Amino acid sequence: MKITHLAIAMVMVFSLTSVANADDNCHYMKDRSGLSGYESGGPYKLDHFKMTKDRRDLRDFLWTHWHGHTKGIAEARVGTIDAGTVTVLYVVQPDAKEQWGIDIELHRPVQPPPCSAFHADSLVRIPIGKPSEDYPAQTLGPYFPDGKIPEKAHLADSDVRDAKYYWIVLMVNGKAISGSI
Numbered sequence: 321m322k323i324t325h326l327a328i329a330m331v332m333v334f335s336l337t338s339v340a341n342a343d344d345n346c347h348y349m350k351d352r353s354g355l356s357g358y359e360s361g362g363p364y365k366l367d368h369f370k371m372t373k374d375r376r377d378l379r380d381f382l383w384t385h386w387h388g389h390t391k392g393i394a395e396a397r398v399g400t401i402d403a404g405t406v407t408v409l410y411v412v413q414p415d416a417k418e419q420w421g422i423d424i425e426l427h428r429p430v431q432p433p434p435c436s437a438f439h440a441d442s443l444v445r446i447p448i449g450k451p452s453e454d455y456p457a458q459t460l461g462p463y464f465p466d467g468k469i470p471e472k473a474h475l476a477d478s479d480v481r482d483a484k485y486y487w488i489v490l491m492v493n494g495k496a497i498s499g500s501i
Contacts, residue, residue: 346425346435348409352393355411359385361394363407368399371484378410379483379501382422385412386443387477389420403431415439422490440490440497445475448485461487461500469496 348355361381364374378396385392394410411423422440446462446469462473475486487500 345437346427348393348411348423349407349425349427349435355391355393357391358411358413359390359392361392363395363397366396366398375501376483379486379488382410382412382443382488382501383445383483383486386420386422389414400428403428405429424490438492438497440492442491444469444489444491445479445481445486446473446489446500447475447481448487461489464496467495467497
């Protein structure tokens, strides 16, 4: 009987630890007081399969802040079928080694885990050939199965374009870690 109680107690401690760690990963979702002085963007409403002004504004915000080394926080809200309305925070800032990147936190009110976080050390812009308000590919972006994006597919950092003419892809160690924005 003592083994059963010990096993139950350990499962409870492990469960509470897992929940606590998930919450710790998303500290900006709960408290943004450490971000005073950061420029703010959003909340942007991202519609599925539609190029909207909010999607273009989020792309522009992320690119200009990351490329210009300007601290910023942007919030996006995305309606989903299975996870409710997901809130995404993008925090553009240097890390402890002064390398600029983007910390991303995703809060899902319905689907576990309720919050997850990751860090992108860079981003790239991929050109869009013929932008259209109703064309789904304008929001889905290109697919790179191994996560590597050929250099010739990137827009040059110096290339000035309206955000409706490019996707943003978040990267870690030279590999894409997310779908496009």
